[in-house]
Amino acid sequence: MSSVAVSNKKGFGATLWDYLTTVDHKKLGVMYLFAGTLFFAIAGFEALLMRIQLMIPNNDFVSAGTFNELLTMHGTTMLFLAATPLLFGFMNAIVPLQIGARDVAFPFLNSLGFWLFFLGAIFLHLSFFLGGAPDAGWTNYASLALYSPGHGIDFYVLGLQISGAGTLISGINFIVTIITMRAPGMTFMRMPLFTWTTLISSTLILFAFPPLTVGLFFMLVDRMFGANFFDHTMGGNTIIWEHLFWIFGHPEVYILVLPAFGLFSEIIPVFARKRLFGYSSMVFATILIGFLGFMVWAHHMFTTGLGATANAIFAVATMAIAVPTGMKVFNWIMTIWGGSVKVTVPMLYALGFIPSFVAGGVTGVMQAAAPLDYQLHDSYFIVAHFHYVIVGGIVTAIFGSMHFYWPIMFNRALNEKLGVLTFWIFFIGFHLTFFLQHFLGLMGMPRRVFTFQADQGWDLFNFISSIGAIMMAIGVVLLVINIIITAKSKPLNCRDYWGDGRSLEWAIKTPVPFYNFKQTPLIRGFDPYWLEKHDGNKEGMIYAEPLGDIHMPNNSILPLVMSIGTFIAAFGALYHPDGVAWSIPVIIIGLGITVASMILRSVKDDLGYHVHVEEVIATEEHLYGKGGNK
Amino acid sequence: MEHTKFTPQTWPDKAEQATMEGRNKFVGIWIFICSDITLFASVFATYLSLKDKGPAGMEFSAAELFELPLAFVMTMLLLTSSLTSVYAMYHLKNHNFKGVQIWMSITVLLGLGFLALEIYEFYHYVHIGFGYTQSAFSSAFFTLVGTHGLHVVIGLVWIVCLIVRNAKRGLNLYNAPKYYAASIFWHFIDVVWVFIFTVVYLMGVLG
Ligand code: HEM
Ligand SMILES: [Cu+2]
Numbered sequence: 001m002s003s004v005a006v007s008n009k010k011g012f013g014a015t016l017w018d019y020l021t022t023v024d025h026k027k028l029g030v031m032y033l034f035a036g037t038l039f040f041a042i043a044g045f046e047a048l049l050m051r052i053q054l055m056i057p058n059n060d061f062v063s064a065g066t067f068n069e070l071l072t073m074h075g076t077t078m079l080f081l082a083a084t085p086l087l088f089g090f091m092n093a094i095v096p097l098q099i100g101a102r103d104v105a106f107p108f109l110n111s112l113g114f115w116l117f118f119l120g121a122i123f124l125h126l127s128f129f130l131g132g133a134p135d136a137g138w139t140n141y142a143s144l145a146l147y148s149p150g151h152g153i154d155f156y157v158l159g160l161q162i163s164g165a166g167t168l169i170s171g172i173n174f175i176v177t178i179i180t181m182r183a184p185g186m187t188f189m190r191m192p193l194f195t196w197t198t199l200i201s202s203t204l205i206l207f208a209f210p211p212l213t214v215g216l217f218f219m220l221v222d223r224m225f226g227a228n229f230f231d232h233t234m235g236g237n238t239i240i241w242e243h244l245f246w247i248f249g250h251p252e253v254y255i256l257v258l259p260a261f262g263l264f265s266e267i268i269p270v271f272a273r274k275r276l277f278g279y280s281s282m283v284f285a286t287i288l289i290g291f292l293g294f295m296v297w298a299h300h301m302f303t304t305g306l307g308a309t310a311n312a313i314f315a316v317a318t319m320a321i322a323v324p325t326g327m328k329v330f331n332w333i334m335t336i337w338g339g340s341v342k343v344t345v346p347m348l349y350a351l352g353f354i355p356s357f358v359a360g361g362v363t364g365v366m367q368a369a370a371p372l373d374y375q376l377h378d379s380y381f382i383v384a385h386f387h388y389v390i391v392g393g394i395v396t397a398i399f400g401s402m403h404f405y406w407p408i409m410f411n412r413a414l415n416e417k418l419g420v421l422t423f424w425i426f427f428i429g430f431h432l433t434f435f436l437q438h439f440l441g442l443m444g445m446p447r448r449v450f451t452f453q454a455d456q457g458w459d460l461f462n463f464i465s466s467i468g469a470i471m472m473a474i475g476v477v478l479l480v481i482n483i484i485i486t487a488k489s490k491p492l493n494c495r496d497y498w499g500d501g502r503s504l505e506w507a508i509k510t511p512v513p514f515y516n517f518k519q520t521p522l523i524r525g526f527d528p529y530w531l532e533k534h535d536g537n538k539e540g541m542i543y544a545e546p547l548g549d550i551h552m553p554n555n556s557i558l559p560l561v562m563s564i565g566t567f568i569a570a571f572g573a574l575y576h577p578d579g580v581a582w583s584i585p586v587i588i589i590g591l592g593i594t595v596a597s598m599i600l601r602s603v604k605d606d607l608g609y610h611v612h613v614e615e616v617i618a619t620e621e622h623l624y625g626k627g628g629n630k
Numbered sequence: 631m632e633h634t635k636f637t638p639q640t641w642p643d644k645a646e647q648a649t650m651e652g653r654n655k656f657v658g659i660w661i662f663i664c665s666d667i668t669l670f671a672s673v674f675a676t677y678l679s680l681k682d683k684g685p686a687g688m689e690f691s692a693a694e695l696f697e698l699p700l701a702f703v704m705t706m707l708l709l710t711s712s713l714t715s716v717y718a719m720y721h722l723k724n725h726n727f728k729g730v731q732i733w734m735s736i737t738v739l740l741g742l743g744f745l746a747l748e749i750y751e752f753y754h755y756v757h758i759g760f761g762y763t764q765s766a767f768s769s770a771f772f773t774l775v776g777t778h779g780l781h782v783v784i785g786l787v788w789i790v791c792l793i794v795r796n797a798k799r800g801l802n803l804y805n806a807p808k809y810y811a812a813s814i815f816w817h818f819i820d821v822v823w824v825f826i827f828t829v830v831y832l833m834g835v836l837g
Contacts, residue, residue: 105654168665176658180650206661210669218676221773226763229676235683235766240676247672602788603795605804 021555023107024514028114029093030409033402035118036086037480042125043077044476046070051433051469054462057454067450068135069152073124075138076156079252080163081121083390086398087259088117088170091198093409095174097505097512098192100183100521103553105176108606112559113170119567120163127155137448139249142230142241146222151574157220158570162563164209164216171205174198183504184544185523189283192503193276196283197262200290201255207294208251215244224576242304246297254293257389258286260397261328264350267404268332270500271347272339275527278331285324285331292321302373311370318368325361329354344498345419349400352427356392360385363438378448381441387434399426399479406486407497411510414486422478429471436461493624495540502530507540509624515550518616519543550611558597565594634802641725645806652807659811663818666781670822673777674829677770681834684765692767692834695760701831704747705823711740712820715813722809727801730809734793737816741786748779771830778826781819788812 010018019027050070053061062070096104104110127133134156136145145153178199182191191199219241221227228234230241269276276282298306298314332354341347363385367373376382399422406414440461445452452458495509507529508517521541525531532541569590576583611619642648647656682691715737721729752772755761762772789812796805 106658172658172661172665175661176654179657180653206665207668210665211672214669214672214676217773221762221769227769227773228763228766229680229769231766234685235680235688236769237679237683237766240679244672244676599787599791602791602808607804 020560021557023111023553023555025092025096025104028110029089031114032085032089032092036082036089039077040082043074043082046074048469048473051466055466057452057459059451064450069133071448072134072137083256083394084167090401091174094505095195095198098195098503099186100504101181102516104173105181106173107553108556109169109173113166115560115563116166117163119563120159123567123570124155124159127152139245142238146230154223154574157216158574161216162566164212167205168209171202174202183520183523190523190526193265193282194262197258197286200286201258204251204255204290208248211244212248215241224573242301246300250297251293254289256394260394263397263401264353267346267350267400268335269502270498271342271344272336273500274335274339277334281327282331285327288324299368302370303377315368315370319365322361322365329358345416346400346404348423349396353396356388360388360392378446379441380437380445380447383447384434384437391430407492408505408510411491412486412489414482418482422475425471426475429468429475432468433465436465502527504528511623513619513623515552515611519547520545547613549613551608552611553608554606558601562594562597565590636725638725646810649803655807655811659814673774677774680766680770682767684767688765690760693837696831696834698835700751701827704744705827707740707744708820708823711737712817715816719813722806725801731793734789738786738789741782745782778822785816785819
């Protein structure tokens with residue numbers, strides 16, 4: 001089985017089968033990255049259509065109904081199917097290397113998480129071809145969604161249910177991995193910040209996704225099986241959806257932004273060529289943000305009518321989050337301060353991120369003032385706020401980290417010159433698009449409208465905003481071109497591509513063999529690789545064990561089969577309200593496939609296999625020539 | 631790993647965590663339970679806010695509907711099944727495989743008894759007109775208690791799989807963590823039921 005790594009070329013079928021069955025965290029990382037990029041492109045295209053529609057007043061480029069579908073699919077796709085998998089891609093590819101592990105704790109579940117996410121995403125997107133996409137916003141408020149005709153909302157509910165299960169499974173996997181799989185000497189307070197933020201973000205997933213699951217389930221049975229959770233004539237209450245959604249929804253924004261913080265905390269010290277300033281306060285701030293993130297959901301519901309006391313409490317709690325966030329910002333600045341800064345593409349993104357994200361945080365604190373929020377709520381001001389934090393924080397982190405980690409993930413480096421150009425076009429486009437939207441909001445333009453009347457003073461700003469959106473699209477196209485060009489470039493076959501790597505992932509030579517480090521490294525302190533370099537160790541790391549047999553997990557097709565089962569069952573549920581005879585049988589067949597594969601998984605021993613020492617040596621020589629990973 | 635034969639003397643102290651895979655399973659099941667707690671918390675909160683809510687003139691209320699004797703018997707069955715699974719884990723510690731199998735089987739029987747009573751209870755409610763779609767209250771009730779019931783079914787299937795699969799080969803470091811994780815899950819189901827008994831049945835009857 002391990003000869004796979006040594007053999008040179010494989011046929012297409014074998015490669016495909018390899019990816020369908022793989023449990024290797026590095027391959028799954030790449031799969032997350034490409035799936036995320038695909039959905040990022042789709043959702044970006046939807047945004048572009050919306051901005052074309054809003055470019056001029058009284059436009060009829062798309063209809064009002066289509067516009068609703070576009071805005072819903074844009075938001076849903078970007079948050080659940082683009083940002084999440086892109087960050088998961090980096091977590092999968094990098095975290096096990098950062099802690100010196102062979103793989104994640106549950107490689108099988110890792111693959112299951114991916115396939116559930118992917119098939120859920122495909123299911124949601126089939127709505128475009130099967131009678132119309134969801135159209136009640138990514139927040140899908142029950143008062144709007146319950147009676148929305150057609151199957152759009154059903155696709156939303158079932159698609160997110162499936163992909164959400166995948167996200168939860170991956171979250172659990174990361175938590176266990178980071179708790180149990182750290183190399184000897186890698187204590188919690190020596191973990192790199194990206195590992196820390198992955199841990200906290202996964203913990204947020206752990207507590208935030210179940211309420212969403214429950215909310216989606218209520219919506220599902222209300223719409224498809226005649227339950228009455230949200231139907232007020234039957235005693236139901238639509239506010240329950242709002243609470244469940246935002247108990248999930250607010251932590252969700254931190255689920256996404258914390259790993260982004262982590263990525264920048266890796267990038268900045270490498271290019272400032274200085275140790276991260278205030279490491280322990282960074283860890284503390286991460287934990288505090290995670291904790292407070294659960295106390296503030298009702299700031300999305302100030303205008304719902306929860307009462308002055310509730311609003312006051314949630315307003316204060318929300319403002320408190322700005323404190324640990326501010327700590328982080330100052331720590332990044334202090335890291336850069338006095339460093340001998342190398343402005344590479346990842347660093348450019350980091351430098352662009354700091355002011356943009358701060359701007360988004362400041363508008364956040366403004367919205368946290370409940371009386372003011374009565375004015376701002378559901379206006380373009382909100383749109384500007386969350387795009388400043390999401391694009392300025394998360395997307396810049398993803399783009400910057402693509403450049404930063406491409407050498408480790410693909411053994412090739414993205415083009416720097418093209419990267420700089422991409423950065424400037426994207427960054428200027430981003431500010432053009434969203435800066436003026438603050439003022440559109442203050443002037444009273446509501447969000448989620450498909451057009452507007454001329455001569456209210458909104459025309460020019462909307463026009464400029466649309467130009468900015470086109471620039472962002474050009475930026476993304478350039479990034480994709482860069483990726484394609486790079487695929488054809490020469491492999492690097494080197495270690496520590498940027499020359500100033502500090503954490504463990506830079507100590508390993510690329511291409512990274514399927515078993516990662518041939519011997520588990522011994523960690524002697526924070527920034528372990530930098531320590532070794534400092535002490536003149538030419539071999540990368542010192543090792544905690546002699547060279548020996550390596551135990552690896554087996555590949556399996558079952559995760560894909562299980563996910564296909566849920567996919568089939570979802571179709572049965574979707575068409576249940578139409579009264580078709582086959583709906584219940586299809587649900588049973590689908591769930592039957594899933595349950596049967598679970599039982600098969602339980603009763604069939606999966607002990608993994610051993611890569612023998614000779615094979616390890618052969619693999620190393622094949623990858624790096626004589627002398628292996630020296 | 632599965633080939634190593636143990637005697638009670640050589641059997642490690644914490645067999646369920648003796649291997650890396652075992653330790654991962656042990657930590658993993660606890661982490662999973664954390665998220666399952668949040669799941670139940672959300673359904674509990676919904677139930678409390680929809681309790682006794684229904685269409686105008688609804689005749690069903692918690693105070694009239696629920697009967698404590700039945701719920702009490704169910705509680706006793708499930709609590710006892712938790713105890714028997716503790717016995718099974720006690721034998722697992724002492725590398726007494728027969729003890730593990732016997733007590734796990736008793737756990738399954740008690741769980742089945744609980745499930746039978748629950749099915750009877752649901753059937754009875756539906757029969758008198760309190761069906762899933764009858765009101766917000768009924769939807770919330772069946773969802774809360776049904777979610778717990780689903781957990782019981784999953785737990786039973788899991789434990790039966792373990793008992794049958796390992797019947798011929800005895801305890802080893804590969805299946806010990808599996809038994810252990812299943813028993814933790816079973817305890818969790820039991821704890822949730824204690825809350826259901828209190829919040830749904832006791833508080834329901836009190837009005
Ligand atoms: C200092 C930090 C922050 C504060 C005080 C804050 C505050 C707020 C408030 C009060 C709202 C509700 C406004 C309304 O609808 O009337 C809001 C909306 C939003 N925020 Fe933030 N925020 C902060 C950071 C973030 C971050 C880091 C993200 C994402 C990574 C984010 C994403 C969002 C989103 C997506 C919405 C809009 C949700 C919707 O209605 O569709 N915020 N924020
Ligand atoms: Cu929020």
